[in-house]
Amino acid sequence: MSSFYSFAIDIRPAASSFPGPVESGVGNAETPVSLRSVSSDLDRYEAVDDRGRHLLLLGNLFDRTANQIVSPSDFSQILREQDPIQALLVDYWGRYVAVLHHAPTGHVELVRDPSGQVPCYYRQDIGQLHVAHDADRLFVETGVPDPDWSILARHLRNPMVRTNDTCLHSVSELLPGLCVTWSADRLTCKPRWIPQIEANLIEKPVEAIADRLKREIENATTAWARRFPRPLLGLSGGLDSSVIAASLRAHKSDVNCLNAVFGTGRGDERSYAAAVAGMYGFPLHQVLLKVHDIDYSRSLASAKPRPLSSAFTQAIDRASADVADACLADAHFSGGGGDNLFAFIHSSYPATDCLLDTGFGAKYRSTISNLTRMTGCDMWQILVRSIRHGVFAHRPFAHRVDVRFLGEQNADALPVHPWIERGGKRRPGKRQHIAATLEAIHFTEFLNIGGRPTIYPLLSQPLMEYCLSIPVWRWSDKGVDRSLVREAFRRMLPDEIIARRTKGSFGQLFEAGFMRNIGVTRSMLADGQLAAQGLLDRAACLDALSRPEKLRPEVMSRLALFVDAEAWLAGRSAR
Numbered sequence: 001m002s003s004f005y006s007f008a009i010d011i012r013p014a015a016s017s018f019p020g021p022v023e024s025g026v027g028n029a030e031t032p033v034s035l036r037s038v039s040s041d042l043d044r045y046e047a048v049d050d051r052g053r054h055l056l057l058l059g060n061l062f063d064r065t066a067n068q069i070v071s072p073s074d075f076s077q078i079l080r081e082q083d084p085i086q087a088l089l090v091d092y093w094g095r096y097v098a099v100l101h102h103a104p105t106g107h108v109e110l111v112r113d114p115s116g117q118v119p120c121y122y123r124q125d126i127g128q129l130h131v132a133h134d135a136d137r138l139f140v141e142t143g144v145p146d147p148d149w150s151i152l153a154r155h156l157r158n159p160m161v162r163t164n165d166t167c168l169h170s171v172s173e174l175l176p177g178l179c180v181t182w183s184a185d186r187l188t189c190k191p192r193w194i195p196q197i198e199a200n201l202i203e204k205p206v207e208a209i210a211d212r213l214k215r216e217i218e219n220a221t222t223a224w225a226r227r228f229p230r231p232l233l234g235l236s237g238g239l240d241s242s243v244i245a246a247s248l249r250a251h252k253s254d255v256n257c258l259n260a261v262f263g264t265g266r267g268d269e270r271s272y273a274a275a276v277a278g279m280y281g282f283p284l285h286q287v288l289l290k291v292h293d294i295d296y297s298r299s300l301a302s303a304k305p306r307p308l309s310s311a312f313t314q315a316i317d318r319a320s321a322d323v324a325d326a327c328l329a330d331a332h333f334s335g336g337g338g339d340n341l342f343a344f345i346h347s348s349y350p351a352t353d354c355l356l357d358t359g360f361g362a363k364y365r366s367t368i369s370n371l372t373r374m375t376g377c378d379m380w381q382i383l384v385r386s387i388r389h390g391v392f393a394h395r396p397f398a399h400r401v402d403v404r405f406l407g408e409q410n411a412d413a414l415p416v417h418p419w420i421e422r423g424g425k426r427r428p429g430k431r432q433h434i435a436a437t438l439e440a441i442h443f444t445e446f447l448n449i450g451g452r453p454t455i456y457p458l459l460s461q462p463l464m465e466y467c468l469s470i471p472v473w474r475w476s477d478k479g480v481d482r483s484l485v486r487e488a489f490r491r492m493l494p495d496e497i498i499a500r501r502t503k504g505s506f507g508q509l510f511e512a513g514f515m516r517n518i519g520v521t522r523s524m525l526a527d528g529q530l531a532a533q534g535l536l537d538r539a540a541c542l543d544a545l546s547r548p549e550k551l552r553p554e555v556m557s558r559l560a561l562f563v564d565a566e567a568w569l570a571g572r573s574a575r
Helices: 072-080 084-091 149-157 206-227 239-247 249-254 270-280 313-326 349-358 362-375 379-391 418-423 428-446 461-469 472-479 483-488 495-499 507-516 518-527 538-545 553-573
Strands: 005-010 033-038 043-048 053-063 092-102 107-112 121-125 128-132 178-183 186-191 231-234 256-261 284-288 331-333
Touching: 005 053, 005 092, 033 053, 043 072, 053 072, 053 084, 053 206, 072 084, 084 092, 084 107, 092 461, 107 128, 149 553, 186 418, 206 239, 206 249, 206 331, 206 461, 206 472, 206 483, 231 239, 231 313, 239 249, 239 270, 239 483, 239 495, 256 270, 256 313, 270 284, 270 495, 284 313, 349 362, 349 379, 349 428, 349 472, 362 379, 362 472, 418 428, 428 461, 428 472, 472 483, 507 518, 507 553, 518 538, 518 553, 538 553
Parallel strands: 231 256, 231 331, 256 284
Antiparallel strands: 005 033, 005 128, 043 053, 053 092, 092 107, 107 178, 121 128, 178 186
């Protein structure tokens, strides 16, 4: 991810009168926001009104009605609203960070759009709030902050659970869909956007839901293609990236596709990718990933306030950047997040939700049958579990905690995001659906492809809103995962893609990279800062590494998480 920005907000009440209104985008009048840097892929929108309100937005913004890029001259219309932040979230969408400052009172509101595709970190200083896409730009004129070991310990228990707290002291994250408000000398954080379940989708026909879903996917993808007209699409040949390819069909002359290969079987999806690219005439660049591009001692997340990188993706990042350079792409498009957003849930939770929505009727029996076919689990097992989950649906949501190899066996519950608490409506399946979507949003920072932004069309706000409003049990019609997406694009993709039930995997690349770096891994975990701080069980880690031939993939993945954190700590120390 190459997008960058930084600015500072004056959070002291204005001592003098606010300057008069200026035209949107002029930016040469005195304002309470000092913009220090912004990358060219992030558009700058700015407007001031005669009530002393100043609105700055950095990112890409689309009009929800027309699905067009918002022009700087039209941006000032947002300030006509009583609540401009709410207007942004209701009438517009995109990827952005926005700040609204009211000069007479000093009231400040900072918001990050629900897709989370623009990172947002902040720290409070005397009279100022510093905001940036990473930690380094928050401390340009001050020393490097120390790690917050308590938050890092939480990260090691589940790296996909995030709160405002980060792994660096004095650095906070503004989570997607939330806002930070400075008022009366107090800094508070609250949700501004919450996913909602639509009751009418319980009865609506599959065809009607699929038709709306198709429109939302196409609208999101074509809007991004207007802003970034020469995308390089990561085309695995899976369902998610394939629907993006189909939605780009009108831009055939400007689209290139990349298919990355390592190993055989699930690591080689060339035939599927070729079928989709061939259907629409897209150039397909096939690259063999190189394991020697993976270096466990190096972190690509050193500038960030969390260890947000996985070493094995270095090979993918390198190959993607090389192909993008060769075809002069202006952005990477990824199908990431599709499994999560399209409710690819292999559990009994969808049946529980159906039971709570419709009772012991035909829909519940049909859902039990669908899940039996989709998961291969016993029908009675799903039935019993779904009823049990329904009885206890009032219980608070709890994240999974992994304490393997940790020095402190802390099993305390992890914080729960307000989307899950307030958007799940006591539906276990919907809570899991929202939690999975949050994981997809968080994972967007794990790719570190240099030189260009990575766009995730499937995480666009209107599409997210619609997908999260659909009951989870509607996604497994006829015992097929992501059935609504398959129905939506049934006539627009090759039959082998619609019928495909297997999923590709970079598991072979990960395992090869781990074994190639096992010496580095052993050294870093034995002599690193995590063990020194008591966060790791050093003996258990070294015992597992003493028998490499017996390491299971899930153990490798667990140990790799620790090495990524060690590399991040080393990178932070060197800054």
